[in-house]
Amino acid sequence: MTSTATNTTVRRRRAFSRKDRITLSAFVGIPTAFHILLVWVPAIGTIGLSFTFWSGIHISDIKWAGIENYNNIFTGTPVFWEAIWHNVIWLLWFGLIATPLGILLAYQIDRQIRGHRFYESAFFVPVVLSLAVTGIIWNFMLQPGGFVQGILGRDISNPISFYGNYDINTYVILGIASWRHIGYIMLLYLSGLKSVDPSLKEAAAIDGATEWQTFRKVILPTMKPVNIIIIVITVIDSLRAFDIVYMIYGSGTGWPILGILVFQNISGGGMSMKGAAYAVILFALCIGPMITYLKQSFAEDVK
Amino acid sequence: MTTLVKVPEYKNTQKTKDRIISIIIGFFALAWLFPIAWTIWSSLRPYNDVIANGVFSVPKTLNFENYYNAIRLMKLPMYLTNSFLITFPAVVLTLGFGSLIAFVVSRYSFKFNVALLLFFTAGNLLPQQLVFIPLFKMYLWIGDLFGNRALLYDNILGVVLIHVAFQLGFATFVLSSYLKTIPKEISESAMVDGASVWVHYTQIILPLLRPPLASLAVLMTTWIYNDFFWALVLMKSDSKRPITSALARLQGEFVTDFNLLAAGAIVAALPTLLIFILLRKQFVSGLTLGSTKG
Missing domain, CATH: 1.10.3720.10 (MetI-like)
Structure with missing residues (x-):
């Protein structure tokens, strides 16, 4: 299909009228210029700035720093490693628990078990909520005197500190994040499953394959494109995590994570280019998954 | 989907299994919606009532006063x-x-x-x-x-x-x-x-x-x-x-x-x-x- 399309377009490439040429250039030029100016220029600017010292006020104050900001982060900032550790746990949790649960749910719902329509909606509702709302709902559930405390038999004067206790706060945060993530993955996977030929599953069932065998040997391989997209989304979301932690801890380092460290150093009064360096590190970690995603999405076009 | 499967015993065990799966997923689906439902429920009663009588107490009043106040006070x-x-x-x-x-x-x-x-x-x-x-x-x-x-x-x-x-x-x-x-x-x-x-x-x-x-x-x-x-x-x-x-x-x-x-x-x-x-x-x-x- 791609080759015939190219042939016809080549044949068609006759002289455009002057007016058409101007229209076409404007159609592509204006949005592209806009995108470059607001996204790519600043992105490259941040990479450049991460090698400088600057308080963010006068352009003339920018001083070359070499790798000093990075050096400072890697060797002089213990909270950075704590944040990286939290991102890693986040990624492991999402990758090993939340995402597989979402896939499992999608698989069962796709088999049209009883009540599947209701289940699909129920798990998806948290995805349409803003993380600001999600944060408040869970703060509300977990607050002293709130529902969860009540279930655990703690009254308002004797609460468990879900966010302050270092033994449990990580799991609490990941639990809240999963509340949203599982539904999101479920929906993405479900839409992929709907395009799998039903006769494949029937054939497997007739051959006496168990559920697990059908899933592993039939569904997973045919779903390869969706699998890749979902893995990439899981990784990128784990790296970029910010909103929910901000709603719980604000911009402080109650539970440091890379997204929060960037925010601390670039916003408000104390802007420093260490923030730019944090942002570049975050970006560098995202590059691998980004390329995987692009490769997957554009595989046929590039051919 | 599985209606075409001809083996009856397979069909029966699968049916029982599906029912159990459906119940488990149903339980989680309700658990998923619960925080939202509880937040809505609580937003209909005054906070003082919860403080005084505990989080599981039966509310004395249920009304939209919190909404009225939220819209006014929070702009x-x-x-x-x-x-x-x-x-x-x-x-x-x-x-x-x-x-x-x-x-x-x-x-x-x-x-x-x-x-x-x-x-x-x-x-x-x-x-x-x-x-x-x-x-x-x-x-x-x-x-x-x-x-x-x-x-x-x-x-x-x-x-x-x-x-x-x-x-x-x-x-x-x-x-x-x-x-x-x-x-x-x-x-x-x-x-x-x-x-x-x-x-x-x-x-x-x-x-x-x-x-x-x-x-x-x-x-x-x-x-x-x-x-x-x-x-x-x-x-x-x-x-x-x-x-x-x-x-x-x-x-x-x-x-x-x-x-x-x-x-x-x-x-x-x-x-x-x-x-x-x-x-x-x-x-x-x-x-x-x-x-x-x-």
């Missing part, structure tokens, strides 16, 4: 208006720009077509934080150039523009993959008839794009409405913020009356919940278009 109508003033133009501009690029890329052949698409899609995946510092400086600088510092920074316009620039990648990607599935003959005949590029776009392509545009509109509205990072860093004045970033601050201010806060959060969630309930099909197909192309 929710103002923040909601800001949210709409940001979301609506941002969605319209994103879809407009996205459809233009998708149209050219899928109907005219240039050397850099795929490169252009790659570029937009990659831009959409960049972390927001990577863009912020220079963008902030640029906004101030452009503002100074026009003699109005708050032209873009601390202005709804600035937030709208960065949303458009970011979401453009996703919109372009979805719209162009949709157009690729539509036969080019319709376009060819238009061009043979001597239609100009403009006529081709407005009379032929835009009507064809109606279904994915509808899905994208629903999806983008939800995303942009829900975002709070950009408004948080690009708005200095609280009175200009959309409701999501305002909630982050209100949370600190109203921490003494959590049921009031709950009412505020429910009000903030209502627009997206309504969209989801009314336009669920568009919402889901928008996500599908973006993730499972081909």
